[in-house]
Amino acid sequence: MPEDLTPTSIEAVLERLSEKAETLPRRLKQCADYVAANPDRVAVSTVAELSQAAGVQPSAFMRFCQELGFSGFSQMQKVFRSDHASRWPDYRTRLAALHEHGTESPFALLAEFVEVGRMSLENLMTSVDPAALEEAVTRLAAVRTIHLVGFRRAFPVTSYFSYAFAKMQVPAILHSGLGGMDACDTIRPGDAVIAVSFAPYTERTIEIAGEAKARGADVIAITDLVTSPLVRLGAIPLLVTELDVGAFRALSASLSVAIVLAVAVGAAREKEK
Amino acid sequence: MPEDLTPTSIEAVLERLSEKAETLPRRLKQCADYVAANPDRVAVSTVAELSQAAGVQPSAFMRFCQELGFSGFSQMQKVFRSDHASRWPDYRTRLAALHEHGTESPFALLAEFVEVGRMSLENLMTSVDPAALEEAVTRLAAVRTIHLVGFRRAFPVTSYFSYAFAKMQVPAILHSGLGGMDACDTIRPGDAVIAVSFAPYTERTIEIAGEAKARGADVIAITDLVTSPLVRLGAIPLLVTELDVGAFRALSASLSVAIVLAVAVGAAREKEK
DNA sequence: GTCTAAATGGAATATAAATTCCATTCGCAA
DNA sequence: TTGCGAATGGAATTTATATTCCATTTAGAC
Numbered sequence: 001m002p003e004d005l006t007p008t009s010i011e012a013v014l015e016r017l018s019e020k021a022e023t024l025p026r027r028l029k030q031c032a033d034y035v036a037a038n039p040d041r042v043a044v045s046t047v048a049e050l051s052q053a054a055g056v057q058p059s060a061f062m063r064f065c066q067e068l069g070f071s072g073f074s075q076m077q078k079v080f081r082s083d084h085a086s087r088w089p090d091y092r093t094r095l096a097a098l099h100e101h102g103t104e105s106p107f108a109l110l111a112e113f114v115e116v117g118r119m120s121l122e123n124l125m126t127s128v129d130p131a132a133l134e135e136a137v138t139r140l141a142a143v144r145t146i147h148l149v150g151f152r153r154a155f156p157v158t159s160y161f162s163y164a165f166a167k168m169q170v171p172a173i174l175h176s177g178l179g180g181m182d183a184c185d186t187i188r189p190g191d192a193v194i195a196v197s198f199a200p201y202t203e204r205t206i207e208i209a210g211e212a213k214a215r216g217a218d219v220i221a222i223t224d225l226v227t228s229p230l231v232r233l234g235a236i237p238l239l240v241t242e243l244d245v246g247a248f249r250a251l252s253a254s255l256s257v258a259i260v261l262a263v264a265v266g267a268a269r270e271k272e273k
Numbered sequence: 274m275p276e277d278l279t280p281t282s283i284e285a286v287l288e289r290l291s292e293k294a295e296t297l298p299r300r301l302k303q304c305a306d307y308v309a310a311n312p313d314r315v316a317v318s319t320v321a322e323l324s325q326a327a328g329v330q331p332s333a334f335m336r337f338c339q340e341l342g343f344s345g346f347s348q349m350q351k352v353f354r355s356d357h358a359s360r361w362p363d364y365r366t367r368l369a370a371l372h373e374h375g376t377e378s379p380f381a382l383l384a385e386f387v388e389v390g391r392m393s394l395e396n397l398m399t400s401v402d403p404a405a406l407e408e409a410v411t412r413l414a415a416v417r418t419i420h421l422v423g424f425r426r427a428f429p430v431t432s433y434f435s436y437a438f439a440k441m442q443v444p445a446i447l448h449s450g451l452g453g454m455d456a457c458d459t460i461r462p463g464d465a466v467i468a469v470s471f472a473p474y475t476e477r478t479i480e481i482a483g484e485a486k487a488r489g490a491d492v493i494a495i496t497d498l499v500t501s502p503l504v505r506l507g508a509i510p511l512l513v514t515e516l517d518v519g520a521f522r523a524l525s526a527s528l529s530v531a532i533v534l535a536v537a538v539g540a541a542r543e544k545e546k
Numbered sequence: 547g548t549c550t551a552a553a554t555g556g557a558a559t560a561t562a563a564a565t566t567c568c569a570t571t572c573g574c575a576a
Numbered sequence: 577t578t579g580c581g582a583a584t585g586g587a588a589t590t591t592a593t594a595t596t597c598c599a600t601t602t603a604g605a606c
Contacts, residue, residue, distance in 0.1 A: 025553060044316050044354040047594060057555050062595065072595065074562090081317040106410045106537040107403035113529045114394045121387045121394075121525070130380035137379045153436055156429035160524065163425055199306070225309040226287040227294035227302075241310060248437060248532055252394070252525035255429070256386045259521055264379040298583060320564060330585050335565065345565060347592085547606105554601070564591070571584070576577100 006069045010039055010080060016068055024067065027056045031064035043080040047073045113250065116243045120253040127239045128257065136220045136236050136261060141268035143192040143218060146172040149208050150196030150222075157196045157222065157254050161262060168266035177204065189216035194261075195230055196222040198242070198249065209235060222257055279342045283312060283353060289341055297340065300329045304337035316353040320346045386523065389516045393526040400512045401530065409493045409509050409534060414541035416465040416491060419445040422481050423469030423495075430469045430495065430527050434535060441539035450477065462489035467534075468503055469495040471515070471522070482506060495530055 007013045017032050024032055034054035035042060042050065051061040062073055070076040140146060146165065150158040158174055165172035173186065187193060187208075195209040206229045209219050213233055221228065221235035224242065231237045238257055242249045280286045287309065294305050307327035308315060314323065324334040335346055343349040413419060419438060423431035431447055438445035446459065460466065460481075468482040479502045482492050486506055494501065494508035497515065504510045511530055515522045 027554070046592085048592095058594080059556075059596080060554070063553090074594065105403070106406045106533060107401075109537055110401065110406065110529070110533045111398060113533050114397055117394045117525055117529050118391050121390045124387055125384060128380075128383065130378070133379045133383065153433075155436065156433040156528070159432050160426075160429040163428060164521065225306060226291045227305050227309045228291070229295065231291045232295065248440075248536055250532065251433065251528045252390055255524045255528060256383070256390050259523065260379060260383045260386050263521055264382055300584065319562085321562095331564080332566080332586075333584070336583090347564065549606085550604090552601105552603080554599105556599095557597090559594100559596070561592105561594070563593080564589100566589070567587090569584105569586095571582105573582085574580090576579085 006071075006075065008079060013068065013076070013079060014039065020067065024064075027060040028064045028067060030054050030056050031061050039080070042077060117250050117252040120240075120242050120250050121256060123241050124253045124256060127241050129237075129239070132236055132238060133260075136238060137264045137268055139218045139236065140192055140194075140220065140261070140265040141272065143190065144171065145188075145191045146170065146265075147187055147191060147193045147212070147217075148172055148174045148196075149193055149205055151177060151202045151204060153198060153249065153251075154196035154202070154205070154222075154254075156251060157258050158194070160255060160258050161194060164259065164262035164266070168262070168269075170262075170266055170269060175208070187212045187215055187217050192218040192220060194220045194222065195235060196254070197228070197230060198224045198254075199228070201229055206230065206233075209233060220261075222254060279344075279348065281352060286341065286349070286352060287312065293340065297337075300333040301337045301340060303327050303329050304334050312353070315350060390523050390525040393515050393523050394529060396514050396516075397526045397529060400514050402510075402512070405509055405511060406533075409511060410537045410541055412491045412509065413465055413467075413493065413534070413538045414545065416463065417444065418461075418464045419443065419538075420460055420464060420466045420485070420490075421445055421447045421469075422466055422478055424450060424475045424478060426471060426522065426524075427469035427475070427478070427495075427527075429524060430531050431467070433528060433531050434467060437532065437535035437539070441535070441542070443535075443539055443542060448481070460485045460488055460490050465491040465493060467493045467495065468508065469527070470501070470503060471497045471527075472501070474502055479503065479506075482508060493534075495527060 007016055014036060017036055021029065021032050021036075031051075031054050034050065038053075041053070045053075047058045047061050051058045054061065065073045065076045068076065070079075146161075148158040148161045155176075162172060162174035191212075193209060193212040195205055195212075197205040201223075209221070209230055210233050213219050213235070219230070219233070219235035221230035221237045222240060223230045223237060224240060225231075226237070226239065228237070238261075240253045240257055242251065242253050280289050290305050290309055294302065294309075297305055304324075304327050307323070311326070314326070318326075320331045320334050324331045327334065329337075338346045338349045341349065343352075419434075421431040421434045421438075428449075435445060435447035464485075466482060466485040468478055468485075470478040474496075482494070482503055483506050486492050486508070492503070492506070492508035493511065494503035495511050495513060496503045497513060498504075499510070499512065501510070511534075513526045513530055515524065515526050517523065
C-alpha cells in the first residue's frame with residue numbers, strides 16, 4: 001500500500017489528516033487542527049495567512065503539507081480549489097469537452113443535454129434569490145393584469161406563463177408581437193410585466209420593460225446575468241443561468257422558475273379571495 | 274455621489290457590474306459577463322486563468338477591475354475571498370435555508386420543482402427509444418417542410434422548435450391555431466409533422482396529425498404514454514414522462530427532447546448540403 | 547548532565563503572479 | 577480617405593508568495 005500517494009480530493013485530505021493526527025509533532029498538529037476546522041479557508045488563503053491563523057511559522061505549514069503527501073502548499077491548495085470548482089463546474093470548459101465527443105449519435109446528444117439540464121436546475125437553487133422570488137409573487141398576486149413579454153428564445157417561457165395563468169384564471173396578456181400592435185399602450189399603473197430575456201437581449205423586450213416602468217407598472221425580470229439591461233432598469237430580478245450547447249441554450253431552469261411563479265401566484269390569489 | 278467608491282461585497286460588485294455593463298468596451302464587457310456568470314471562480318483563480326476563460330488578455334482584465342473601482346485584481350479578489358464561504362452554501366446549508374423559509378414559501382416550491390425536474394430528466398434517458406430518436410432525425414432531415422403542432426401545455430415546446438429551426442434555417446411552420454386557419458391544408462406529402470401532446474390530449478392536435486398521416490406526411494410524436502392516440506395512428510413516438518407537482522407538469526424533459534431534435538436535425542441538414 | 551535526532555523559527559531564495567507600459571490596432575468623425 | 581482618441585495585446589517589470597536552507601532549540605535516551 002503506497003503510504004504517500006497524494007490525495008486528490010478534500011475528503012481524501014481530511015481522511016489522511018485524521019489518520020496522521022496522533023503521530024504529528026506539536027506544530028504540525030496545530031496545522032492539522034486548523035485545516036480540519038476550516039477546510040473552506042484553504043482554497044482562498046496564502047501560506048502566510050493560514051500559518052498565522054494556525055499559530056505556526058510558514059515553514060512549519062510547508063512541512064505539514066509535505067507530511068500529507070503533497071510536494072508543497074501549492075499542490076495541496078490546487079486540490080482544494082479544483083474540488084471546490086467541481087461542485088460548481090466551469091461551463092465553458094465542460095462545453096468544450098462536450099463538443100469533442102458526443103455529438104455523433106442523437107442519443108449521445110440527448111445524454112449531454114440531460115446532464116446540462118440537471119446542472120442548470122442545480123444552479124437554480126443558488127442563483128435565484130429567495131427574497132426576490134417572494135417579492136415577485138407578492139407583487140404579481142396584488143396586481144390587476146399581468147403582461148407577458150419575451151421573444152425568440154424566451155417566447156416558450158412566456159407562452160407557458162400564458163397557459164398556466166389561463167388555467168388558474170389569472171388575468172394575463174401574452175404579448176406576441178403579432179399584428180404589429182403596440183404592447184405598451186395596454187400597460188397601465190397597477191399592472192405588472194413579466195419580462196423574459198437572455199443575452200443577447202432582444203431590444204424590443206427591454207423597450208417594453210422600460211416603458212412599463214415609466215408608466216408605473218411593476219416589472220419582474222427573468223434573465224441570466226446581473227449585467228442584464230432588465231436589471232439595470234430596476235426590475236425585480238430572477239436570475240437563471242442556463243448552459244448552452246453550441247448555439248442553443250437549455251430552457252429547463254427558466255421553465256421551472258416560470259412554473260413556480262405561476263403556481264405560487266395562483267395560490268396567493270386564491271387565498272385572497 | 275462618489276463615482277469610484279470601491280465595492281466591499283460581492284453584491285456591490287455585481288451591482289456595479291450591471292450599472293456599467295452597457296458603457297463598457299467590448300473586451301471589458303466580456304470580463305463583466307464572465308464574472309457575472311461565474312462569480313465563484315473569482316475567489317480561487319488567477320488573473321491569467323480568469324482572463325483566458327473570459328477570452329481576453331490579462332491586461333484587459335486588469336483594466337476591468339480598475340473600471341469597477343478597485344486598485345487592481347488583488348483588491349477585487351480580496352472582496353470575493355472574504356465572504357466566499359458565506360456566499361456559496363453547500364447543499365446542506367441550502368436545505369437549512371429552505372426550512373427557514375418554511376415549506377409554504379415560493380422558494381420551497383422551487384426546490385420541489387428542481388427535484389422533480391431532475392427526476393424527469395433522468396427518466397428521459399430510459400423512456401426515449403434511441404432507435405426512434407435516430408429515425409426521427411433522419412426523417413426530419415430529409416423532409417421539405419416541418420409542421421409544428423401542439424397547443425396549450427405543449428405550445429411552449431412547439432414554439433421553441435419554431436425558434437430553433439428558424440435559427441438554423443430549417444423550413445418550419447408553427448401552427449398556432451391563430452386566425453382560424455386550417456393547418457391541414459398546408460401539409461403535403463414529403464412534409465413532416467412534429468405533434469406534441471400530453472394527456473389529456475388536445476383533440477385538435479390528434480386531428481391534424483391524423484390528417485397529415487392520411488396525406489402521406491411523416492408524423493413525429495412527442496407524447497407521454499404508449500397509449501397516446503398519436504402513437505396509435507402510426508407516428509414515430511418519442512416518449513417523455515414528465516412528473517407533476519399539484520396540477521402542473523414540468524416541461525424540462527420535453528424541452529430537452531426538443532432541443533436535441535432541433536440540433537440533430539440542423540446538423541444533419543447541414544451535412545447534406 | 548550530555549549526546550543525539552527531531553523539531554522549530556526565521557531569513558534567504560526561487561517562483562509565480564499581478565501590474566504597468568508602450569507599440570499597434572481599431573472604430574469613428576471630419 | 578485621413579486623422580484622432582480610445583481600446584487592445586503582449587512583453588517587461590514589480591510585487592507577492594511559496595519554498596528551501598540552516599542555525600537554534602527542544603525532548604528523549606543513556
